[in-house]
Amino acid sequence: MNFLRFILGCFKIIFSGSRVYFAWLFFLLMMIIWGGSGYLNQLENGLIVTNMRDSVSWAFYIGNFTFLVGVAAAAVMLVIPAYIYDWKPIKEIVIFGEILAVCAVIMCISFIVVDIGNPQKFWHMLPGIGTMNWPASILTWDFFVLSTYFLVNLTVATYLLYCYFYKKHYNKSIVIPLVLFSIPMAVGIHTVTAFLYNALPARPFWNSALLAPRFLASAFCSGPAILIILFQILRKTTKFEIKDEAIFKIAELMVYAMFINLFFTIAELFKEFYSHTEHLLYWKYLYFGIGKNTELVVYAWSSIIMSIIAFVIFLVPKTRYNFFTLNLGAILIYSSVYIEKGITLIIPGFTPDTLGQIYVFVPSSTEIHTAVMIFSLGFLLFTFIVKIAIEIIFEGYSIDSLKIKKTKQYIDEKELTSINN
Amino acid sequence: MEKENTKVSSRRDFFKKSGAIAGGLLLVSMLDPLKQIKALAGEKPKGKGAWYGIGVDLEKCIGCGSCAKACKTENNVPKEPFFFRSWVEQYSVTANGVVKVQSPNGGVDGFKQPVLDKEIEKSFFIPKSCNHCAKSPCEQVCPVGATFISPDGVVLVDETYCIGCGYCVQACPYACRYLHPVKHTADKCTLCYHRIKKGLAPACITVCPTGAKIYGDLNDKNSDLVKFIKEHNCTVLKPHLNTKPKFFYNALKEEAE
């Protein structure tokens, strides 16, 4: 019953708001419809409407999936100092990291669903009902760890909000173990996703032991980058409070991640270029092109250059403590990792293909539609949950306000306006 | 203000000077080491002059070990059974796919007539030695430039310059190198460089009783080796390592690739 009231409260929150808020919702809804039209087309005609073919059989969708797994994993970046070292300024914003994780995992699974040829048969890989090929197939592991990670973060976020809603103190013996558990899980989702590619001898481009560490390092760059920008937007538009100190602390943590990310990239490049085995072919395609096929060269270099610039920006205290350069750096590293994970990780794995043929992949409009749909859905969900979180935690929205509304109808409007402001 | 000016000027001065010094250094170093830099970039004369390679017709190899024995004699390779510049291996494949490789004393004493094992489905000999790779990993890793590819494509060791670190022994994918127990330097097949430069065939090829092994110039379209490669279906060992070996095997079986 209590939980139902909490849910009811949440609904009240998301269906009330300023004009800007509703405009944003409307915009997202439009994007979902626009994107959804593309996806319906794909459902009707099959994956032929994408530009994937037998040569490049995974591409844009799986790239986005990989990137979002990174975003999801990055939540722990904030969780670790908050709970382990009990570092106050970050503690309150950790919940946003977890909300981000929840939404990112949902987007991940959506990207998988749109990528597979027969989504209605998804149940075939469920344990018990279907014939899950566990433990042989890493995809089943990935599915398992993603859902566990999702559940853990969802539980923590919901429970914390629930407690705030009822103005109770949350039970540490519930939250701390779950949070501690989510840390190895975050490492786990990323590692398993990397292993998904890593263990394929057919694809020498991925067949490197450094893939999983690189995944982790880049995730710890891109995830917090989103949060840094998000927090600044939130504190300008809502009552959400966050000290500069906390943002700078996140930025400082990102420096380490960025350094390790660059270092791993260099290590990988060195190994391939120095040993110049047959496997170099894919790296050559990525960084220099093969013959006339230089499609990825621009992306590959821009990703590296952006990540170096961002690293310098974050490394130098002067630019790190300046919000303009900080945001620039965050955008740069975010784009760098997005390019790296989305384009320059998946495509060169398939180009040239196993028989040496080059198929040039460019995402089709359907793929972009579908991706927009999923991202908009994710943002919508994220907006909802963030709004709930802000109102409950920072604006004192609680069970009391719900009761007041019930008994004293006439205050309703006043309340709402005050909340919205 | 004035103080600042002087500071600036002195700083500028410093940059100028240090720049000049650095430039000078660069000039000095350019006078002669430029060649080294060029060499490091991997410039290799291809298309002009000889570019030596080896070929073996495994159908003809009878595993007599003459090549291994002659190599030891010709090149003063230590007698102990773990130092070889050239050796012969016998591969035996059983019906259930198990591959046995044996090389008693590198084949120098020949291979004993085996008690015929009914399990063995097929068997073959493979003479091995340095593959004289065009992109040789041993040359790549040598810290002092003691291992090098000669202008005619033979991978050689400069014994007087080698420091005996053994890095090249680790780097060679074909196990063709060893550390000489007396000289403490790396040692390997030179394709009998001292012979081929005098117009003689390498010792192993001289003594081969069946003419299974040949050598020649890959740039010369009429050389025995080029003809051999054209007329047979040759493969190299471990092609996926992309070391571009110049040791061509005809009738190399999958078990040995």
Place this chain on the structure above:
Amino acid sequence: MQQENNAKKSRRDFIKKLSIVTAGTLALASCNSPGFDEFLQGNFKTLSKKEIDKIIKNLEKKYSTKYGKEFKVSAKPAIDGTLFGYALDLSRCIGCRRCVYACVGENNQSRDPQIHWIEVLQMNKEKGIDFSEANAQYNPDLVPEEGHFYLPTSCQQCRHPQCTTVCPTKATWQEPDGIVVVDYNWCIGCRYCMAACPYGARHFNWAEPNIPDEEINPETHYLGNRPRIKGVVEKCTFCIQRSREGKYPACVEICPVGARKFGNLLDPESEIRYILENKRVLILKSELNTQPKFYYFFGV
């Protein structure tokens, strides 16, 4: 959001519900949703003899009405004491691609979009077997071209297949006679196997396969050449519908130069064993240790 909140209430079977709800909605949204029975049909390997018979009867009926021909769908299991192997004489192949089209006809591959289980690569003689030098787009009118040889590839029927290991649903497996097959009804179309295959031997039905009624081959096998649906992976099965009946695969029969050899590896008298023992055989990408049962050799 509604769905989201529901999930919060019953976390325990959240995954189940989410996927079933998605699956259900998607199945409804999908235009040619398969029948409900087919939707609930289990993995072929878990089915009883009775269930298989029933499914096959339904399939035969369905295909017969769809294509206007009497269809036969066999589910003949592997014959004891057989392990199929294949050998291809590279010195004979002239790159005519007759095998490709015989395979398309025999195995009911989609004509539009085209699916070819066999891909013939033109290789440079001087470079040997080097895939980075391979050309799949050569002009068939000019073959055989000077200085080139031809390397037809298809499923190598590995002894250690990567594709079956990675499949999340056990929808593809190796039969006792060594043939790697796909249960088209169980495949979810994730294409992990395509990423795992080192030989580019797996092909995906990117769209609804399209075969003219008059060209369809009604002699089919459940795990082989029966008509496929969109969104599933398919591959060479050594013509399972033929080889299990003691016939040669279609590509072996059509080859005008006799470059293709096929037989039982466990039979010491077979042609394939003779080749293995007496010819110099090669396998592709031996360094990956997939141990293919598809051997290439130079006969002359």
Place this chain on the structure above:
Amino acid sequence: MPNQLRNLIIVFAIFVGLFLTARHFLVPKTFGDLGHYRADALQYNIDHEKKFVDTTLCSNCHTDISNSKYVGAHKLINCQTCHGAGNKHIENPTINKMEKSSEREFCAKCHAKNLARSSTVIKQVDITKHNIDSKCVNCHNPHSPEIKMAQVASNQNKKDEPAICIMCHDKIDKIKTKGMHKSVPCQSCHGEGLNHIKSPSKSNMFKPSKREFCGKCHGIGIAPKSKGIKQIDLKEHNIENKCIDCHIGHNPLEFK
């Protein structure tokens, strides 16, 4: 310029100077002329002493051998394949002898049966069975393996002489000469061996084993009495066995 900086530059310059001088003296003269190595090393490798010599040098002295070699199956084989490097021998032929081996194992290096050897490339012999009593060189001329066999075959007219048998079966002859059968010609027991001489591997000699065969000479009442031939009563003497179960045929007083 501040003092510290000037000092620093001086120190730096000294180090650079030292480095350059050291480099000048330490780096070998021709290093880098052709690549990242000492160009002299090429000559160093060329200067290595060669040991295997040109075979024309062999035929200069050993004309007869080389002439006979050029007609047989071994004609393409270099002399030094069997005899080792010839560099020392040509310097002083009397002191430095070439290697020479007449062991069966030496020939077996090439000719022993082995699954890995192609029968079209080389003649293979099962050395555990093929005339194990003798050395290869007794029957075969190593320089032209067919020649000696041809010589044997051409000596058909001497077919009654044991000498022709001894050429190949010298071990048996050694046993035979020790015992009572030394004066018995081989043909007496084994019959005429014309075909065997022509192609020993295809046509085998007759090998007697029956009691009656021995009885022809040694049986009481069967063989004519002759001096020195031991007489045995075949009906009584160890009737369950064959003679050669106990006696060695070539030297009957030795027992197995």
